[in-house]
Amino acid sequence: MIMRVSRILVKGVYVMTEMNGVSCDAGMRHGRQRQELTLRVSTAALLVAGVVAFSLPARAEGEDTSEKPVEDGSAVGGKALPDEAAVGPTIAPIAVTAARQERSLLETAGNVDVITRSDIQRSGDVTVQNLFRYKAGIEVPLQSSATDPFNSSGGIEIRGVGGNRTQVLVDGNRTLERITDNSRDVVEASNVKAVEIVRGPSSVLWGSDALGGVVNFITRDPSDLLTAEDDWAGDADFSYSSLDNSFVETLTGAARIAPGLELLTSFTRRDASEPELSNARTGADAIQPCPRAAAATQCDSFDPQDTGSNNFLGKLVYAPSGNNLFRLTTEYYTRRTNVSQNSLLGPTANGFGVVTSNTLSYERKQEVERWRVSLEQEWYPDTEYLDELTWKLTYSPQKIERTGERIRQLVPSGHTEQLFPTLNYEETFFEADIQATSAFDIAGAPNVFTYGIDGSHTRTEYERLDVTNNLTLGTTAIARAGGFNFANADTLRADAYIQDEIEFFGGDLTVIPGVRGAYHQIDPDPDANYRVAAGAEPKTLEEFDAQLKLGAILKLGSGWSTYANFGQGFKMPTAQQLFQSIDSTPFFALVPNPNLKPESVDSYEVGVRFDVGQKGYFSVNGFNAKYDDFIQNFVSIDPTRFGLPAGLNTLTYDNVDKVDIWGIEAEGGYQFNESFYTWFNVSHQDGEQTNAGVTSEFLDAIPLKWVQAVGYDNLEHGLNVELVGTFQSGSRRVNNRTTEFAPGGFAVFDLLGRWDVNEAVSVRAGVHNIFDRRYFAAETRGFPINGSASVQSQNPVELQVQPGRYGTVGVSFKF
Template identity: 25%
Template sequence: MPAFAPRPVRTLPLAILFSGAFLPLSALAQDTATQGTTVALPALSVTANRVPTPAAGTGSALTIITGEELEQRQTSVLSDVLREVPGVAVNRTGPVGTLTQVRIRGSEGNQTLVIVDGIEMNDPSSGSEYDFANLLAGDVERVEVLRGPQSALYGSDAVGGVINIVTRRGKGPLSAKAAVEGGSFGTLAGRASVAAGNERYDAALSGQGVISDGVSVADRRRGNPEKDGYRNGTLAGNFALRPTDNSEIGVVGRYTRFRADTDDFVGGRGAVDSGTDTSGEQYFGRLQGKVAFFDGRWEHIAGVSHGNQQRDYRDSAKTVTSSYEGRKTKLDYQTNLTLTGGPAEHVLTAAVEHEDEKAISKSSFSNFDRSIGSTGLVGQYKLGLFERLTLTGSVRHDDNDLFRDATTWRTTAAYLIDSTGTKLRASYGTGVKNPTLFELYGYTATYAGNPDLKPEKARGWDAGFDQPLWGRRASLDATYFNQRIRDLITGTGRTSVNMPGESRVRGVELGLSVEPVDKLVLRGSYTLTDGEDSTGTELVRRPRQLASLNVNYRFLDDRANANLGIVYNGRASDWAYDAAYNRQVVHLAPYTLVNLAGSYRLTEQVDVFARVENLFDRHYEEVWTYGAPGRAGYVGLRLAL
C-alpha cells in the first residue's frame, strides 16, 4: 500500500474548463496586482464569467496574482503563494514535493477546480483532486482564484471555487531567459525559456527543474532523522497562429517527471521513516481554435484537451507495490455574442462540453479500472448598464453516466458608485459534487468503495465591497460568505459514506493594500472561517484564522527589490488513526512563517537574488505527524538575452 497521509474526507471526478488560454497577451496586460483589491486588480478577469470581464464588473470574490508578484516573492512552488490568498488554506504533507492540498472557503481539496492554460488538472485516479506538489512557478504569468460555488460555469469539481493558471506567452523579438539557484538541503534549481511573438503568432518554450536532498517527510521531532529527497523536471510550451485578424489556432503542452522520497504511515503512530518513494509522469495538451465575426461581437471557441497522470509507489527495495493512472479527455465548444444598445451591453454565452475520465490502479491487493463520462450544457446572460451595474445569470445541466442528471445555477451583481469609487458585489450559486471513482469502486487493504454514494449538493452566497482610499493609494475589501453542503461524503477509515444533514461553512475575508510612498506596497489579508459538519464537528485542516502580510519595495532606480512575506496559519484540527485505522480528532498548533527575498540588477541582462525561508526556524506540522523544513537560504543568478 502506498505511503501517504490519509485524506481527511473524500475524493471525486468531473469538471469543466475555459480559461482564456489563448487570449492575446496584450489583453492580459496588467499593472501590479494585490489580493482582490480595487486599487490593484488587473483590467480583466477571464475566469469569473468565462468571458473577459472588467474587474469592476465581477460580482464574485476574486484574487489575481501576477507573474511580477511571483518574481518579487521568488516563489518556486506555486502553492506557496496561494497561502496569501484570502479564504485559501494550503496543507502540505511534509516538505516540498509531497502531497499538497488546497481548500477554498472550507471546501474539500477535490472541490477546487484547477485549470492550467485551459486544461483541467484534477486527477481522476487521485480522488478527482489536483495535487499541487509538482507545479513549479517559473513559467506562470497569471493566477486567478475565484471563490464560491462555480458549478454553474465549471461543473462538478468547482463547488468551492476555481484556480485558473496562465503561463507566459511569446511577445516581441526572439528572447531567452535563464536562472539558476542553490541553497539549503542540497537544493539546486534552474529554469530556461525562449519566446517570441507579433500580431500574427506567438510561441514560448520553457524548462525548469529542481533537485533536493530534502528533510524527513515524517516529523524529525518524533524520531525520524532520515532525509527524503525530491526531483522534478518540467517542460512546457505554447504556440498560437493568427492567420487573420479575427481568428487564432493554438496549442499548449506540459510534461512533468518527478520522484519524491516518502515515509510510511502506520496506524497508531502516524508517519515514520522508511525507504519508500513515489515516482511519476504527467502530460497535458490542448488544441484550440477561435474565430470572431461582426467586428468581434460574435465569438466561437472550440477545443480538445487531454491529461494523463501516472505514479508508482515503491517500497524500500525499490519494488513497485502499487500504480495509479488517471486520464481525462475533454471536448468543448463555446460561443459568445455581444450586443450593445444605448447604455446597455448584453453578452450571451452558450457552451457544450463532453468529458471522459478513467482511473486505473494496480497493486498486490486489487486491480481497478473504471471510467465515467458526462456532457454539460451551459448558458449565461451578462448585462451591463451605464458602466456601473453588471448582472449575470448562469445555468448548467449535466448529463452523467452514473448519477442523476444535475442542474446548477449562479447569479452575481456588481455596482460601482462613481462618487466614492466603491464597488458593491454579491453572488449566489448552487453546486453538485459527484463521488469519485475510487470512493465508489476502489479497494485497498484497509478501504472498500461504496457504490451507493450520492452526489453532494451545495449552495452558497457571499456579499462584499471594494473601497479605494487615500486618493487610490490604498484599497480595502471585505466579504462575508456562507456555504452549506448536503450529503457530504466522508471517510470512515474503511469506506466512504454520505453524512446525513447539512454541513455549513461561513466566514469573513478581509484585504488591504497600501502604497504609502512610491514603490513601497503593503498587502495584507485576514480570513475567519467557521466550518463544521452536520454533527457539529469542526472540519479538519481548515484553520479558523488565516492571515498574511506582504511588503515589497523597489529602490535604486528599480535596480533593487526587497520583499518581506509573513503568513499566519491558525489552530486547526486533523485526524489521527489508531492501529485499526479508527480515527479521532487531534489539534495542530498555530504557526507563523516569515520569508525574506531580495534581488539586484547588475546589468540590463544580469540579476542576482537571494531569499531566506522560515526566517525564525519555526517547527510546525501542517498534517498530523508530518514534518516541515526549518530555516533555509538560497542564492541565484538570472540572465536575460
C-alpha cells in the same frame, strides 16, 4: 462599464491589443458599436515595465488612465492576461478564470486571487506547497505518512474544502483526481505566467469538481517574450532554496518563424532532497513519543529523499488574419522521487500488535507523468450577434506509479523476504470545449453573453501488484488488487452553460445570472482481480443536475462599490469512493458504496470594495457555503450486511447530512508615496457538520489568518525590499482534544529582496521565518495524536511542523 476587448495594463494604462501587428476588428461591441483591437505593445517594454510595476506598484497620481492605442507593431497573440507588469500589490488583480472573460477583481461578483510570475519568482520557493503561502484562506497540506513518504501536496484547500472538491486546471484543462494512496501533485509552477484562484463554487462556468473553487495554472505564450522589432527573445531563471537544497533552472525561448507564426519552447529542471525540519523534536520535548527503532529515521526528520523533475512546454501560434488565431500546445511533465524509507526499519507489528517481521531496508520510488496536447482557435467573426468564438480539443494522459523493494526478516521463522510492491494509477482525459461571446443591447441595456458546451471522457485505471520472494525457501507469491483497490471506470461529462452580464443605469449596476446543465455518467469496468462485495456490486451511475448563479455589482460612487453573489456547486463521487473494495480479514475491510449521492452546495457571498485609483484598493466580503451530502471517508459500517464476519472493522464512504462553512475575507494594498507601500489579505473561517442529528466541529475550516507586507522601492537603483508577516490564530476548537491535534497561533516574518542590476539581469534573495519560530500550520487541526504505537510511528505529528529559518536566492536573465 464592462470592458469587451482583450487588454493589458501597462503603468496603469489599459492598452487594447492586436494580433500580428494588424489592426483587427475583434467583434467586441457596446450595443452595436464595434471596438477595434489596436496594436499590442512590445513585450520588451512590458518586461521593463514589470520591474517598475514591482518597484512602484501604484502609479503617479494624475497619470492618464484612459484607453488609448499604441504605436504600430506587435507580437502574435490572442486574448491575453495582463502582463506581470500590470499586477502590482496595490493594484486590484485582473483574471480570466472567474468569468471566462478578462475582468478586474473590482468588476467581479466574487473573490478572485492572482499570483503573477513576479510573485512566484520573488517568493523563492516555487513548489505547489509554498506557492499559496501568502494567500490567507488557501492551504496546501503536506502528505507525510508511512504510506506516502514522498512529501507530496495533499491538494489545494479553499474556504475549508480541498482535495477533489477544488478544480485544478492547467490552461483550463483538468488534472487527475487524488486517491487515498496517491497524490494530486502533478503541476510545475516554475513554467507559468500566472495562477488564478476563484474562491467559492464555480460549477456554472467550470462544471463538476469546482465545488469549493478553481485554481488555474496559466502558461506562457510567445507574445509574452517577443516584440514587434525582434524576431527572437528568451529568458533564463535560476534559483536555490536551502529548505530542501533545491536547484531550479528554467530556460525559455520564443521566435517569429514567419509573419503571423510564432513558436515558444520552455524547459524547467528541478533537483531537490527532503525538506529539513530544523524545529521538529523527539524525546521528552516532542508532542508525543516516537516508538521507532534506534536505526530508523526518527520522528523529527523526513526519510532521505532525492527528487528530479523535468517540464517541457511548447506552443506554436498561427494568426492567418487579424481576427483569427490557432494555438497548438504540447506539455510534458515528469517527476521522479527516490526515498530510502528508513523510518520503517526495525520491528513491524500486525493489527493486533504482534511483531511479525523486522524490516532491514525499504527503497521506494514514485514517478509522476503528465502529458498534454491541445489545439485551440480564437476567432472574432464579423457578425452582428457573435463577437468571439473559441474551441479547444485536448488529450492528456496522466499517471503516478509507485514501486519499491523491501527486505525483511520474518518472525519467528527467521526467513528473509524480498517484496516488490507496485501501484499504477492513471487518468486519461479527452476534452472538448466550445465557447462563444455575444455582446448586444436588449431594451437599451448592454448584455454580454458567455455561453458554450464542454464535455470530456476520462478513463480511470488502478492497478496494485505485490510480488514476494522468500529468499530462504526460494518461493514466490503474487498478490493482486491490494492497497486501496477500486474498479476501473469510464467517466463521461457533457455540459452546457450560459452567463449574461447586464448593465443598468449607465453601468452603475451589473447583474450576472448564469445556469449550467450537467450530465455525468460513471461506468465501472472491474478487472478479473476486483473483489465484489455482496450487496454492493458496482453499477453505472448517471446524474443530471442544473446549477444556478446570480451575482450583482453596484457602484456607489467615489470609488465605492458593493456586490452580492449566489452560486451553486455540484460534485460527483469519484470512482474510488463508489467502487473501492478490499477484504483484509481478519484485520479490516473496505466496502464500496455504489449508492453514494453527489455532493452539492449553495453559497452566498456579499462584499464591499473601495478603489483608490492608482493609490490602492480595498475589498472585504463574507460568505456562507451550505453543503448537502458531503462525502466522508472511512465511515464504520455493519460488516454482516456484506457477508463479512461480525466485529470486523469495516469501512466505507458515506454522505454526511450537512456541512455549513462561513467566514470573512479581506484584501487590499496602498501606496503611501513613491517609495513605501503595503498590501494585506485576511481570512477567517468556521464551520460545523451535522450527521444523523449530531452536530460537530468541521475541522478543515481555518481560523483567522492575516498576511501583511510592507515594501520599499528605490527606483534609481532598481531595489525592492518587502517584509511579510503571517499571523495565524490558534485552532483550539476540536471535537476531542485527547485524540485530535489543536495547533496554537503563531507569527512569522519573511524578508524578500530584489535588485534589477539592469534591464536584462535581476537578482533576488529571501530569508524565511526570520526568527526561526517553531509552529504548526492551521490545517493540522484535527491531526490524529495519542493513537497506537503503530500510528505514532508511521504518522508522527512532528513531521507536520513548519520549516524553520531558511534562505532562497535566484537570478533571472533576459536576452
